Amino acid sequence: MLRYIIKIEIMTKIIKPIKLKKGDTVGIIAPSEPIIYKQKFRRGVQELKKLGLKVVFSKNIFKRYGGYMAGTPEDRLDDLHSMFKNKKIKAIFAARGGFCCNQLLSLIDWKLIKKNPKIIFGYSDVTVLLNAIYQKTGLVTFHGPNVELSISQWGHYTKKYFSKAVFSDDIVGKIIQLTKWKILKKGKASGRLIGGNLSVLRTLLNTPYNPNWKNTILFWEDTGITCEDLDHFLTHLKLAGVFDKISGMIIGKNNKLNKIEEKSDLNKLLFLSPEKIILEITKKYKFPIISDVDFGHSGEQITIPVGVKATIDTSKKLFSIDENAVN
Incomplete structure (x- = not known):
């Protein structure tokens, strides 16, 4: 008699906080x-x-x-x-x-x-x-x-998306680009948003607090890291099986990333750019990637609710938040 072991993903019930109002x-x-x-x-x-x-x-x-x-x-x-x-x-x-x-x-x-x-x-x-x-x-x-x-x-942009996220129970919808975003891998994806600072986020792997990555859109940014760090951190996520589960990736502004232009002439010939590192590590995966999105440690930033549904569509350079985050 054959016995089948079925793995069941237990989904946590989503709880939304009450929106803010003046006087709170x-x-x-x-x-x-x-x-x-x-x-x-x-x-x-x-x-x-x-x-x-x-x-x-x-x-x-x-x-x-x-x-x-x-x-x-x-x-x-x-x-x-x-x-x-x-x-x-x-x-x-x-x-x-x-x-x-x-x-x-x-x-x-x-x-x-x-x-x-x-x-x-x-x-x-x-x-x-x-x-x-x-x-x-x-x-x-x-x-x-x-x-x-x-x-x-x-500034106005940060304040606008802050207010949209927590002072209103309307759906935020399409995020307007403040700066020019880049398409690293084409495609369309939907899923719940999980992410934050990359070097910090990876410390949750293999702990009781590790997110359920299945069918999520991973968003991340970092600051003050080198290209070597970037490779190390993304490879960590890859080996942990994160990239096998996510449906898409959104990358913010990586402040003070040790870019190729800052290296010596010899190293410019040898070192991969941050974009090439990202593409090299994710090359076997089909999920779309948008980078240079307006969040991170420098400049204006959008508010991203962790746990709500979103969509990315590279053909339209679209990142939309498809669900209200507050009640």
Whole structure:
């Protein structure tokens, strides 16, 4: 008698937070690195207030520990939990990124977050929080500007897509190009959006917080990495089976990537460009790739909700968000 083993993918029920409105109170936490540029941070707070929002700080937001942490892991965890527990807080913003958000993952009370869903915003190292929260609870999270270095100096484009994402329950739809996007591989794909900072995102692989990659569109960006790093990180995702599962890829602005033009004349002949590295590693896969999309560590950026449906169509240079992210 033949026995068949059927692998069933268990899909987490999607939870959407309540949209923001003028008069709402939002909280700011520092889940990773301590605030460095206080004047910029204050400017970011003022920008949120200009939107009609009331702003409160977490208890430990200005703490420092060990030189690179905004308080101990327990301090930062307490701030995160307190913000989710507080019924008056309608959204949570990260002050900035860093290198140690992943210290919190094994400590987080996921049931608390699931019972108190609300908007949570950030990028860079906050990538681990956004994707882990979505994976463990189904709560849609928001890859977008941090307070200190982004909201403090945002322009019309960033503010527009921020507002579209969290102040309205309408579908965002087609993303308008601010700068020129590039088509690296042709095709059309649909799927739920998963991603963030590449070097941080890969640290979730082979952990309980690794996203369900099946039929997703991977979006990523990075900053301050070399071409060698890029090859290493993408190969890691490939070996982990991520590229066997995703339906498409969206690449943002890779700030300070060690480009071929910056190398010596000899190395210019030897080194692959970032685009060639990406194409070399993904050559056996048929999913479409759009690059230089307007998000990342430099310039204006769109807000990308983690967990909602989207479409890319290279024949139209189209990236559209096809589902509302808030209720």
